[in-house]
Amino acid sequence: MPDMTQIWPLITQYAGKVVLAIILLIVGFWIIGKLTKLFGAILNKREVDSTIQPFLKSLFSVALKVMLIIAVAQTLGVAATSFVAVLGALAFAIGMALQGSLGNFAGGVMLLIFKPIKVGDLISAQGFTGVVEQIQIFNTILVTPDNKTIIIPNGALSTGPIENISTKGVIRVDTTFGVGYGDDIDEVRSTIKDVIKRCPTALTDREHDILVNELGDSSVNFAVRVWTPSANYWDTYFFLHEEIKKAFDQKGVNIPYPTMDVNMVQAN
Numbered sequence: 001m002p003d004m005t006q007i008w009p010l011i012t013q014y015a016g017k018v019v020l021a022i023i024l025l026i027v028g029f030w031i032i033g034k035l036t037k038l039f040g041a042i043l044n045k046r047e048v049d050s051t052i053q054p055f056l057k058s059l060f061s062v063a064l065k066v067m068l069i070i071a072v073a074q075t076l077g078v079a080a081t082s083f084v085a086v087l088g089a090l091a092f093a094i095g096m097a098l099q100g101s102l103g104n105f106a107g108g109v110m111l112l113i114f115k116p117i118k119v120g121d122l123i124s125a126q127g128f129t130g131v132v133e134q135i136q137i138f139n140t141i142l143v144t145p146d147n148k149t150i151i152i153p154n155g156a157l158s159t160g161p162i163e164n165i166s167t168k169g170v171i172r173v174d175t176t177f178g179v180g181y182g183d184d185i186d187e188v189r190s191t192i193k194d195v196i197k198r199c200p201t202a203l204t205d206r207e208h209d210i211l212v213n214e215l216g217d218s219s220v221n222f223a224v225r226v227w228t229p230s231a232n233y234w235d236t237y238f239f240l241h242e243e244i245k246k247a248f249d250q251k252g253v254n255i256p257y258p259t260m261d262v263n264m265v266q267a268n
Helices: 004-045 053-075 080-097 099-114 154-159 185-198 230-251
Strands: 122-125 128-135 139-143 149-153 162-164 170-179 209-215 220-229
Touching: 004 053, 053 128, 099 128, 099 139, 099 154, 122 230, 128 149, 139 154, 149 154, 170 230, 185 209, 185 220, 185 230, 220 230
Parallel strands: none
Antiparallel strands: 122 128, 122 162, 128 139, 139 149, 170 220, 209 220
């Protein structure tokens, strides 16, 4: 059995410090949360780019938490210099183990400095298409048109190709419609043109293309190219497909589809 006369002085010596350290951690993390929200409000008030705000808030929060941990260590009697040395060695070891994460951190910094994308942009990257919701320290969050959340590491995003659909503010919707060889080309073009005029998201200050693109095996294919604001890409795309089909039905324009002739041969 351990001698309580030896253990009790240690308990009385360090119990108070441990309790104080726990209280400091709880109160400190609560205060850091409040300060981080206040820092975010200041960034908003000063109209700091919304793309960089989550990144700055994360750095601010991490810096305060490191300072809190150092303060708690001093409360427990650990010398600040010794603790910083241990923390530095630990950070080096973690950095070696998490080289990919450091690459993602560097990628996030590059994205925020050179700004190939920003919050609200519609982009295609790493095989995904969506609106940029956040650029965080290690990852970028996309929201797809069907409301799925995609998390892409910043390292891959900063070194790979990015198709920024929103950069110019205007995008062209390219579609193809096939009609029968017996249909009048001029009438088909006029029908499509009327639909484009009715499209609420088609730009009126740009020329739209309605071109005979291909003489296919069973159809004359029209390339229809309509300019629209980037944010209205899908609205324009679906409007054109539905309304052009309806207009073709009303005009009696034939839309060919694959057919197969089956010949029955009677065996003798």
